[in-house]
Amino acid sequence: MASDQELEPIKNAKVLMVGAGGIGCELLKTLALSGFTDIHIIDMDTIEVSNLNRQFLFRQSHVGQSKAKVARDAVLRFRPQINITPYHANVKDPEFNVDFFKQFNVVLNGLDNLDARRHVNRLCLAADVPLVESGTTGFLGQVTVHIKGQTECYECQPKPAPKTYPVCTITSTPSKFVHCIVWAKDLLFAKLFGDKNQDNDLNVRSSDSANSSESAEDVFERRKDEDIEQYGQRIYDHVFGYNIEVALGNEETWKSRNRPKPIYSRDILLDKPFHQNGNLNKDSETDDASSVSAMVCLGLKNPQDIWSLVENSRVFLESLKLFFTKRAKDVGNLIFDKDDQLAVEFVTAAANIRASSFGIPMHSLFEAKGIAGNIVHAVATTNAIIAGLIVIEAIKVLRNERNKLRMTYCLEHPSRKMLLMPVEPFEPNKSCYVCSETPLSLEINTSCSKLRDFVEKIVRNKLGMNFPLIMHGSALLYEVGDDLEDDMVANYAANLEKVLAELPSPVTGGTMLTVEDLQQEFTCCINIMHREEFDEEKEPDGMVLSGWIQARTAENGERSAVTNGESTSKSSNTAVLEEENDEIEIITTEVSVIPSGAKRKLAEISVDSNSVNSLAASDLVSKKSLDHGDGNNAVVMIDDEELEGIKKKRLR
Numbered sequence: 142m143a144s145d146q147e148l149e150p151i152k153n154a155k156v157l158m159v160g161a162g163g164i165g166c167e168l169l170k171t172l173a174l175s176g177f178t179d180i181h182i183i184d185m186d187t188i189e190v191s192n193l194n195r196q197f198l199f200r201q202s203h204v205g206q207s208k209a210k211v212a213r214d215a216v217l218r219f220r221p222q223i224n225i226t227p228y229h230a231n232v233k234d235p236e237f238n239v240d241f242f243k244q245f246n247v248v249l250n251g252l253d254n255l256d257a258r259r260h261v262n263r264l265c266l267a268a269d270v271p272l273v274e275s276g277t278t279g280f281l282g283q284v285t286v287h288i289k290g291q292t293e294c295y296e297c298q299p300k301p302a303p304k305t306y307p308v309c310t311i312t313s314t315p316s317k318f319v320h321c322i323v324w325a326k327d328l329l330f331a332k333l334f335g336d337k338n339q340d341n342d343l344n345v346r347s348s349d350s351a352n353s354s355e356s357a358e359d360v361f362e363r364r365k366d367e368d369i370e371q372y373g374q375r376i377y378d379h380v381f382g383y384n385i386e387v388a389l390g391n392e393e394t395w396k397s398r399n400r401p402k403p404i405y406s407r408d409i410l411l412d413k414p415f416h417q418n419g420n421l422n423k424d425s426e427t428d429d430a431s432s433v434s435a436m437v438c439l440g441l442k443n444p445q446d447i448w449s450l451v452e453n454s455r456v457f458l459e460s461l462k463l464f465f466t467k468r469a470k471d472v473g474n475l476i477f478d479k480d481d482q483l484a485v486e487f488v489t490a491a492a493n494i495r496a497s498s499f500g501i502p503m504h505s506l507f508e509a510k511g512i513a514g515n516i517v518h519a520v521a522t523t524n525a526i527i528a529g530l531i532v533i534e535a536i537k538v539l540r541n542e543r544n545k546l547r548m549t550y551c552l553e554h555p556s557r558k559m560l561l562m563p564v565e566p567f568e569p570n571k572s573c574y575v576c577s578e579t580p581l582s583l584e585i586n587t588s589c590s591k592l593r594d595f596v597e598k599i600v601r602n603k604l605g606m607n608f609p610l611i612m613h614g615s616a617l618l619y620e621v622g623d624d625l626e627d628d629m630v631a632n633y634a635a636n637l638e639k640v641l642a643e644l645p646s647p648v649t650g651g652t653m654l655t656v657e658d659l660q661q662e663f664t665c666c667i668n669i670m671h672r673e674e675f676d677e678e679k680e681p682d683g684m685v686l687s688g689w690i691q692a693r694t695a696e697n698g699e700r701s702a703v704t705n706g707e708s709t710s711k712s713s714n715t716a717v718l719e720e721e722n723d724e725i726e727i728i729t730t731e732v733s734v735i736p737s738g739a740k741r742k743l744a745e746i747s748v749d750s751n752s753v754n755s756l757a758a759s760d761l762v763s764k765k766s767l768d769h770g771d772g773n774n775a776v777v778m779i780d781d782e783e784l785e786g787i788k789k790k791r792l793r
């Protein structure tokens with residue numbers, strides 16, 4: 142039992158929790174039961190049915206209500222004497238500025254995306270408030286402590302890039318089910334139901350147009366004289382039949398691979414009644430677009446069943462038809478969403494038919510949804526363990542027990558009979574552009590790239606700034622803010638459309654730009670280097686940001702640099718475990734959010750499409766990672782020798 146004196150720093154502490162989801166619910170409960178009396182909590186979300194299995198402060202009747210507010214009410218029921226202040230808001234909102242952060246003794250993150258984590262990290266640095274950061278993915282989890290000037294900040298280690306697949310694997314030579322899912326989701330689904338202006342590398346030429354001298358017709362366009370059934374069958378035959386035959390013509394490709402088999406709807410659905418077993422669900426007629434389901438229409442009930450090729454073909458045609466008849470308003474704007482039942486049905490069916498063609502085992506809708514949505518099912522126990530560890534570290538921070546601070550990793554399999562691995566925190570990375578003053582370098586074609594490209598791709602996406610201000614010497618090139626004069630707004634808008642070298646204060650090779658985020662109170666300098674050409678596949682942004690290298694470790698010398706993680710907006714608490722330079726990465730990935738109108742290159746096609754969030758365990762744990770199935774989950778095994786190595790890499 143702790144003495145009154147020991148409890149004093151806890152009782153007097155004012156803490157900020159960010160996120161009231163899986164970790165957040167556990168954390169709020171544990172804080173309240175540990176003696177904390179002044180807790181502020183920010184969460185921007187409302188409660189969803191899918192949260193109820195693990196976010197135990199919420200009940201069915203709370204669905205649709207603010208997570209932060211309901212969590213507060215639930216905890217006050219068993220700890221009525223404490224103060225909990227909820228904010229149903231985005232932590233990136235301007236009200237949560239440096240002054241707001243300064244009122245807290247410690248900030249505790251229970252977030253699920255890189256964007257928000259980076260933002261909180263910067264505010265904690267600017268306000269000089271310690272941050273306890275956390276993340277879980279299935280059985281894996283981690284808690285890290287970040288104190289300005291004493292330990293690494295959250296961004297000291299660059300986050301790994303999302304897992305990507307070579308374009309040709311996706312379009313021509315899939316060998317795993319995940320390749321078929323990526324094809325179905327990022328190419329076929331996007332082509333049929335998404336923004337027509339997006340880049341898409343599906344073969345759009347049919348046999349008719351290939352033979353004709355006229356310019357190729359896009360086979361994915363519905364013809365005027367075609368009913369929806371005919372259209373669906375034509376798409377089916379094109380993507381699973383004709384395109385495979387075309388691919389088979391390239392003999393070289395198949396010398397070392399199994400040849401795929403073209404599949405035509407007439408061969409699969411021949412003589413089969415349209416609705417199987419007579420169990421068509423006639424009651425499925427509904428006007429509610431969100432509940433439209435091909436499975437319901439076809440009487441397929443169990444999402445864990447693996448459908449036959451005939452069933453997959455039926456679901457493919459039915460879901461395509463339903464999109465064009467019941468969800469016609471959405472067509473043209475759709476982005477795959479794991480919570481969109483009809484989209485998941487279509488993608489499952491399309492991926493399975495393609496898998497069947499390439500001799501790859503088919504999967505159930507449940508499994509396909511998990512792969513397409515990058516879902517690693519959350520484990521409530523991991524969240525509870527991690528929340529407990531956050532509170533332990535928070536208490537050490539409040540008691541100023543600097544030497545006792547630990548970053549702790551929750552493993553899937555015990556190592557030396559231990560499931561939890563504590564590691565002393567690292568010192569700050571001297572080349573971190575966030576917590577040190579090291580300038581970054583940007584290679585860019587200053588005579589073609591516009592200021593807008595620089596702002597979108599570098600300042601917002603790579604550097605994660607929300608309210609940027611860009612200066613060249615004393616000349617202001619760009620600024621965002623509510624209180625700007627009209628002529629300044631017009632001036633900055635005009636600057637955005639100018640190429641760098643033609644700005645009022647020209648930006649060319651050798652220019653040093655200062656970029657500042659007024660809300661995050663974060664400044665960094667970027668050394669501009671002019672470069673004429675970029676490799677479209679390897680450098681799709683047409684610019685390369687560098688200078689942010691990994692810190693030295695005592696034993697290994699320089700760590701190799703990995704690329705920056707991308708910023709995102711909405712996310713889900715999902716994860717993959719990836720190999721990177723022989724080290725383990727625990728990565729929280731996010732559901733695709735493709736900004737409307739944004740064009741994506743095929744080179745960027747990935748399971749999680751465009752964003753990754755990492756809690757960089759990479760520098761701590763050597764690994765043997767056994768990839769299971771489609772690479773979404775991996776078993777971590779750490780042997781004794783490796784454990785010794787970890788111990789040696791401690792903060793000096």
Ligand SMILES: Nc1ncnc2c1ncn2[C@@H]1O[C@H](COP(=O)(O)OP(=O)(O)OP(=O)(O)O)[C@@H](O)[C@H]1O
Nearest residue numbers: 160161162163184185186231232252253257713714
């Ligand atoms: N920028 C942000 N501002 C405030 N809260 C945020 C922000 N980003 C994420 N969050 C919150 O962090 C919490 C993370 O919780 P969790 O990882 O359990 O995700 P979830 O959305 O509840 O569940 P799932 O994604 O698995 O359906 C969510 O409640 C989410 O609303």
Ligand SMILES: [Zn+2]
Nearest residue numbers: 294297573576
């Ligand atoms: Zn740093």
